[in-house]
Amino acid sequence: MPINVLMPALSPTMTEGKIARWLKAEGDAVKSGQVLCEIETDKATMEVEAVDEGTLAKILVPGGTEGVKVNQPIAVIAAEGESVSAASAPVAAAAAAAPVAAPAVHAAPASAPVMEAEPDLGETKTMTVREALRDAMAEEMRRDEAVFLMGEEVAEYQGAYKVSQGLLQEFGPRRVVDTPITEQGFAGLAVGAGFMGLRPIVEFMTWNFSMQAIDQIINSAAKTLYMSGGQMGCPIVFRGPNGAASRVAAQHSQCYASWYAHCPGLKVVSPWSAADAKGLMKAAIRDPNPVLVLENEILYGTSGAVPVSSDYVVPIGKAKVVRKGKDVTITAFSIMVGKALAAAEELAKQGIDAEVIDLRSIRPLDTATIVESVKKTNRLVSVEEGWPFAGIGSEIGMRMMEECFDHLDAPVKRVCGLDIPLPYAANLEKLALPQPDWIADAAKAVLYRN
């Protein structure tokens, strides 16, 4: 029975990839462990080894093909003794029956989110969030010699998630610094360098690892300006992917927005669109204060229109209305903006016109924009991936009580990740993280339309 070779998932968040080249040709004998082909993901080029033995009967997807979906058959291997010609078509039954080895892809948007065109973007270019972040850092490093990047695997490896791709080549090892795995150490070291006037960008491979360094972020970076009576500031950026990726379970799936936004002396931003990723990253680097940029791994590969101008900076502390509506306001940040927009589309089908606000900055929080919207819609749903207790939604709900209580026609509702460590199982993970239907249900609840 011929065997289908399926496009493998080579990272937790991979949904598709490019077959760079085949190292075996049709008719070649294949032994287990031999390299069949090279696959480029958004993070790396990986070799795919054969698991089954036989003859490579047919290459279904030629080298150079992009956008090959995970689990799509890419070749057929004829087992020993089988006719190569008989095996030269994909094995339909086998393909259908193949277990879903790839991680759940529920979190990745099916297509790139459609951004509302901003009037002031100027000339734009479509690029991924990953590229936008990289370009922001590169532009600021060109602009200011005091800016440098440090972190684990940022230089020679080109970034664990490839956000720093090419920076080492342009700026050299003095300004793109590979560190040992030593978060508390290098976070503190960078803060010290910041005291001395350098402008460090510290990459945490993920924000989960920043817990090793949280004392340096809060006690050293956030408080020294105050404790020194204004003498010693720390112009530093801490950045990295935040929140759940896909199937990486409890210790690697946590949203830190509430943790860090709690602390005076810090600014916290969390972009969703590619344009904001670039504009906010540049604002963060130019800011004389410690700024934390909470990125999202799943968003790295999504694309959007990004201004070409190297002067494009998004001010910290300004939310953005990404969908205008009149019936209910939905606030969200980072990946949840996409979920909120999906919910808004669903609500529209039911005759509900939702306004969606991308918070962009968590601290300072643009309360005015939310209040303005609520004065129009009189109803508010706050969406976040993090836990409910003392979350961003708690803060927003309280602020609405303080600032526009009389404009509310229903209590504010929050949609949060479940109050549990994130489970690994695909079905449970999906049940634990906010989905568009949760948001739509919450919107209907505040409209009393259940």
Added chain:
Amino acid sequence: MAPQPPKKKAKPDDNIAANPAELLKYYRDMLLIRRFEEKAGQMYGMGLIGGFCHLYIGQEAVVVGMQSAITPQDSVITSYRDHGHMLACGMDPGGVMAELTGRIGGLSKGKGGSMHMFSKEKNFYGGHGIVGAQVPLGTGLAFAYKYRGLQNVSLTYMGDGAVNQGQVYESFNMAQLWKLPVIFIIENNKYGMGTSIERASSTTDFYHRGAAHGIPGEAVDGMDVLAVREAAIRAVEHARTKGPVILEMQTYRYRGHSMSDPAKYRQKEEVEKMRAQRDPIENLAKVILEGKHADEAKLKEIDREVKEIASKAAEFAQNSPEPPVEELWTDVLVETR
């Protein structure tokens, strides 16, 4: 490069011996710290100073000896037993004392207190309240020197309690990996708060603690300002040209860990013996008198002078007003527009 075996107590080096003017300066600087700290202790007792207050009495030779080997462009960073370091860096005693009393005339406008004071002007980078946290920060100062191609060194102080913190070794590793110009000065005063080094540390020869990273270390008599000075000169040369180095200063604090520590974990006799036999100020006075570099009268005059400075600082610290209420909200962030 094979790591150098740590050296134990290097012999005094005649080539770098201090001259009489320098001896008198060290005497004065140590005595200023002593008198200042005595005054601070007194004011704490009067309720004029609040919170934690960690006195440096007994350890004066360490910071004065180290300071003698660096230039004003080099930086100093330490933890919370920091008054002596600030005075040795040349920071205004009135400003330090007014910070202890929480007044607007304090170096942090009264917002930092005893443990959190800074002076950009004097290259003093704090004053940090978390045990060991200043060690990566000080390593970062050295990183900035190297990044900018400067020849300066970072004096990064820590206590014997801090050397068991993980981030200290993270810093050792990076400092040696990148050959950063940093001197790690371990002020071993035998007790981390109330726990003796024997009860806290698997090994108590702290100058060995860089061995795993190939960082050379030296044990120094931290009660002898001249021994400290000589070790410091060697260490500064090493740091400027080769990279990090560790100096373990074997010293002693006469007072409790903080003002609220009754110090019941050690015998009174132990303290009395140290004071009687090893006091850094008394011993330097002996050197000065025996070498006929100055007479008793001169030393008395210095004592009068520094007592006057401490009194004036105390006076300033009591008369300076409390910070205005508006100061609550300033310096949280650098204003960006």
